[in-house]
Amino acid sequence: MATITTNTVRKYKDLDLNFISHPVRKDVNKLLDEDAVIGSIRNLLQTSHYERLFQPSLGSNVKRILFENMDPISESALKREIIQTLTNFEPRVSVNSITIKSNYENNSYDLSLNFTVLNTSEQVSIQFSLKRDR
């Protein structure tokens, strides 16, 4: 008798908003699992409140903080804002640690974010920098 195995672990599959086509299939690229989650975090941090139609609370205040004076207060505000945003809008992520360092020469913040993707229990660490653009 054949057995049917069902996989209860959900795979995260998302659209890559860069719309880079797949080199072979020439189809829109897919982001899988942790890449999908990282893409989502990036979207959330880049979206300001009131930017999305009919969903004023969606997004974060990161852009506004980047235009504040660069000092320890802004640093901690940025940290709090990122944790808050991920808690509110990204249920797949459990943040383990976040470190922020002001990079005065580049007028940017260097961030290191360590989190666990919930369905894989895999720890992911990403480094990125936030710099005001305009």
Added chain:
Amino acid sequence: MADRLNVTELDFDSIKTNLKNFLKQQSEFQDYDFDGSGLSVLLDVLSYNTHYNAYYLNAIANESFLESASLRESVVSHAKRLGYTPRSSRAARARVNITVIANDNLPETLVIPKGYEFLSSSFDGVAYKFVTLDAYTATKVNSQFVFNNVDIYEGELIQYSVQNSYSSNPNQIFEVPDVNVDTSKLSVLVRDTPSSSNYEVYTVAVNALNISSSSKVFYLNETKESTYNIQFGDNVLSKKIPDGSVVIMTYLSTSGSSANKANNFVSTSPIGAYSSLIVNSVSAASGGSDKETVDEIKRAAPLSLLSQNRAVTKNDYIRLIQQNYPALEAVNVWGGEDNEPPIYGKVFVSAKPKLGFELTDTEKDFIKQNILKPISILTVTPEIINVDYNYLKIQTNVFYDKAKTILSESEIKQGIKTNIVNFCNQNLNQFNSYFKYSNLETLIDSFNSSIISNEVELFVGKKFRPDLTTSNSYVLDFGFELNRGSTNDNFYSSPSFIMVDEDGVQRECFFEEIPSSFTGLESVIINNPGYGYTRTPTVNIIGDGTGAKAYADITNGKLESIIVTDPGIGYTTAAIQIINHPDDTTGNLAKATAVLQGRYGKIRIFYFKTDSISGQSTKAILRSRENEGVIGQIDYFLGKITINDFNPIAVSNDFGDLMINIKPKINIIQSKRNKMLVLDSDDPSSITVNTIQIE
């Protein structure tokens, strides 16, 4: 089976949820329900786009129907299809007399030109400009030119000319470039060429029935920008104006209703060579109204189609009067056959103006001659009669629990008063209205949860202005059954008036009712004399009292009268039964009604007499020596009060009005014909609220 995509929702959130449900069926992209995902961004765009289109389609569908359209241009367009042109602002009109002191050396006649300007005295901070729309001529009499009844209209008279060109304006449409134009005062002249001195007058086309290819008419329409345009014909349906001709539009740009009540005019420039002018107002400005609103157009357009611009039915009259004379708050119309007594061949109109209580004679004349005459049926004469006002006086005792409210006593009183005024504004001040006592009590109870109960006492007052020079009789017709007096709090008059007593002393007097109690039968009224009576029938009185007796008189086989021989005692109701004599086989159909004592009450006049020694004031009846001082009668059943030979010297009121107040018998007061029940909110005695605290 895969679910279908649900397409019934219109709002953003539901559309997005539907899309998500739809996406659940695929495994290609699964992050649709995480807000940060790229797919979610895509869904947002899609949902927004769908929502946007749905809204747009919904708005288009709404605008497609007269009932649901909200843009003025859509409503106007629907109205146009029903042959209805929305009413523009209407200029207020006043009437003045002008006296010019003349110089004897100058000509014998003087002309006030069209467009001559006056300025009203400042009113709500604005002095309004009024102009004449006709030229008036007067001849010199006793070194004076007197112009009587000069009609002046509020606004600025503007002349606007535009040259016609077939190439740039192939449809012959010209815009009147003013949103405040009064289109009823628009005059249109056409000159063949700019230099020509000849012109032709074009008038507005009311309907297409009497228009030929040479008719000099224009068609008036409202534009998208809320202005009006005029369109000329095409030589098939009315005359086409020539290429290169000049259209000259003269119109009044008016402030509409805000100039109503403007008065005390002065001229702003000399007339001819004369600058010594005296301007006296005959009537203050009235009849001004604003442009028809979207809601008014929605209501009026279908009704206008129904009445076809002809006054035939009652509603035609009401509609056409309101449309052409918008300064009216309420209009009622009834045929002469429904009048009491019936007057055939007439139609009666009664109207309450928005400001004040009575129409002026000028206004009545205008409605009769200019509005109704041209569109009513030939043999039917319209008659405008004054509104017969019944003034409501409300006294209420309100019981409330102080512990259950944070409002102070005066706040409760004021709040209840405001509620009563609002209730009356909604239910009264209109014709054919019903005033329900119980509704008022419920309203007062529901004002605040602390109110336990209330008692309402209702009086209805009627004003009349007695002649102070001669003795006169007055009939006050309330139009509903009145409460038969049993105590003295049923009836009062205000204010006091001065009359001379039998000893020639002037007294400050009031009216009072002589309460009558129920006893027996006063009389019997014959409703139908019947026919064929050969012998006198027996009259039986059936009622709850005892002892009443009456007999009948017959003449030529008909019942002539029934005479009461014994009124009996203790009757509150009674019916008359007519029984044929046993030998009489032909007598038939006679009917009669019993009138109980107490249907009629009496009115007399009293004053307070101060004893010169003790200083005590006692009540005395005026002229008690003649007929026990009785001066009038109340017919409780028909609601009529008659006062005979009444000749006061003065009335203690600025206007000389006396008001008689009495309680109605019934709890629902209906206003018929020209009767209107109103609450005079300027009169402090119209609402009295007494509050009583209950522990």
